[in-house]
Amino acid sequence: MLDFPVSASTTRAAYVAGTFDTKGRELFYLRQCLEKLGLRVVTVDLATSGKPSPASVPAREVARHHPEGERAVFGDDRGLAVSAMAIAFEHFIRTRRDLGGIISAGGSGGTTLATQAMRALPVGCPKVMVSTMASGDTRPYVGPSDICMMYSVTDVQGINRISEKVLANAAHALAGMIAHPAPQASESKPALGLTMFGVTTACVQAVTKRLADSHDCLVFHATGVGGQSMEKLADSGLLAGVIDVTTTEVADEIVGGVLSAGPGRMDVFARHALPYVGSCGALDMVNFGAWDTVPERFRSRRLYRHNPTVTLMRTTPQECRRIGEFIAGKLNAMSGPVRFLIPEGGVSAIDKPDQPFHDPEADRVLFTTIEQQFRAAGDRRLLRLPLHINDEAFADALVAAWGEVTSPVASRMGGAR
Structure with a gap:
């Protein structure tokens, strides 16, 4: 187990966000890895299917943060729903005061959903995205932010001998960032x-x-x-x-x-x-x-x-x-x-x-x-x-x-x- 400072392990949480209706197994595996390392974990569902949510923060709660309310998120057009949920999640994540870092895993849709909110977070806040898109042009997802993109190698579809290693490495990377933040620079120059x-x-x-x-x-x-x-x-x-x-x-x-x-x-x-x-x-x-x-x-x-x-x-x-x-x-x-x-x-x-x-x-x-x-x-x-x-x-x-x-x-x- 990582040696967490008391303040980091009790007041700052690792957020695991994604579409729990299609990627629940992988996302819960990330939660399991992080909890084994001593971190408090908050799971956030970004699914737009309207199905009951197993996450600590259900999708409908996230959707309520959309400027036009949750009805703007849940509709028949999947593309519009994903875009609206990304907006809602960005507004949601800005309200979190216990955020120590964030991690997600998914394909193109899940990556788009999670990284829009990640880009809204300050530089220096730990952000890890395990994605099928990380081996190509990542600029649309990373933009000017410091998101750590990790290629999933296999599709984010189940736990196998490859995905288990990749996801565990990603969880350990996030845990390390939260446990050992860079010290405040002694440099006083502006x-x-x-x-x-x-x-x-x-x-x-x-x-x-x-x-x-x-x-x-x-x-x-x-x-x-x-x-x-x-x-x-x-x-x-x-x-x-x-x-x-x-x-x-x-x-x-x-x-x-x-x-x-x-x-x-x-x-x-x-x-x-x-x-x-x-x-x-x-x-x-x-x-x-x-x-x-x-x-x-x-x-x-x-x-x-x-x-x-x-x-x-x-x-x-x-x-x-x-x-x-x-x-x-x-x-x-x-x-x-x-x-x-x-x-x-x-x-x-x-x-x-x-x-x-x-x-x-x-x-x-x-x-x-x-x-x-x-x-x-x-x-x-x-x-x-x-x-x-x-x-x-x-x-x-x-x-x-x-x-x-x-x-x-x-x-x-x-x-x-």
């Missing part, structure tokens, strides 16, 4: 989020070098899920603010590249009055995979082989106008202190004279659109600088802007919004 791409690396490295002594610098690769992950931490109250150097994911969202962070990129700063410093990093490019994966409608465009698996496409003036409108709208909605810095000398390593994406007209449209639509007020300012984004002087300007938005005066102004 956590700062930064976004980076290969073509803005010099800038971000220079900024982190200047701020490393005073901040815990967390750098996120702006590949879609990178921006989402940074904003997940901001939403979880785990960041003191961000220096969003590389907003390139917006270009992919607007134009149709493969590295979009979704239409909600930057919305977290409207919900939380966090200090925000941003820039136009890599807005000169849209991302695709290998050369032959570029959609036919873009084949005649200005393309650049970044490496064998990444092809970049230069944004046009028309696209830059739409990107600028998107960014200005997000900046205007932010509730905290804001600085947005425009590098007039170019937005990436390949956007400057003699480089493949140098296009002064496209950049001019981008910069002018943001400037004209940005609403400066109070502690919200936009700065145009005659510098390239990777110039040392631009890194200095970003650091100076960060100092301004985190000053006591800026904090009071942001919090008052």
Whole structure:
């Protein structure tokens, strides 16, 4: 038996969630493993069949947490029922005050049901999903969260010599996370989020070098899920603010590249009055995979082989106008202190004279659109600088802007919004 601290074993429970009408045997086996290790276990039924539930929390109790009530969950359309139960479970799990960690097992439907709620939990809360889908593309299930996906190997259908080992390992993994949480960091420096791409690396490295002594610098690769992950931490109250150097994911969202962070990129700063410093990093490019994966409608465009698996496409003036409108709208909605810095000398390593994406007209449209639509007020300012984004002087300007938005005066102004 694991050596649990008294507080962990008596006040925090391991939640075992899933569709008990079809996966009851496997889910109860998880409960058995966890109880043998000394954990208190709460079972939660997510079945949409309407059958009597053997779980500690029946499916109808979960369904009542749907914004429209349980009638929104139980219907004839299985797909709609599963989607509604996922919403209900997300609302349910947010109300639990004794949650020490959560585990589930299932196929595509069960994985969808459980992981929506898991993604709503803070980073650091233990989450384990045993799934038939874990050997493929797990991004729809994991998203920006820290869900541990474990491939079930066999289908989640009965207990056999393989499933028994996999499920037991999963239960032991969750128990270990609950029993031995990471100690609170002795580090007292505030956590700062930064976004980076290969073509803005010099800038971000220079900024982190200047701020490393005073901040815990967390750098996120702006590949879609990178921006989402940074904003997940901001939403979880785990960041003191961000220096969003590389907003390139917006270009992919607007134009149709493969590295979009979704239409909600930057919305977290409207919900939380966090200090925000941003820039136009890599807005000169849209991302695709290998050369032959570029959609036919873009084949005649200005393309650049970044490496064998990444092809970049230069944004046009028309696209830059739409990107600028998107960014200005997000900046205007932010509730905290804001600085947005425009590098007039170019937005990436390949956007400057003699480089493949140098296009002064496209950049001019981008910069002018943001400037004209940005609403400066109070502690919200936009700065145009005659510098390239990777110039040392631009890194200095970003650091100076960060100092301004985190000053006591800026904090009071942001919090008052």
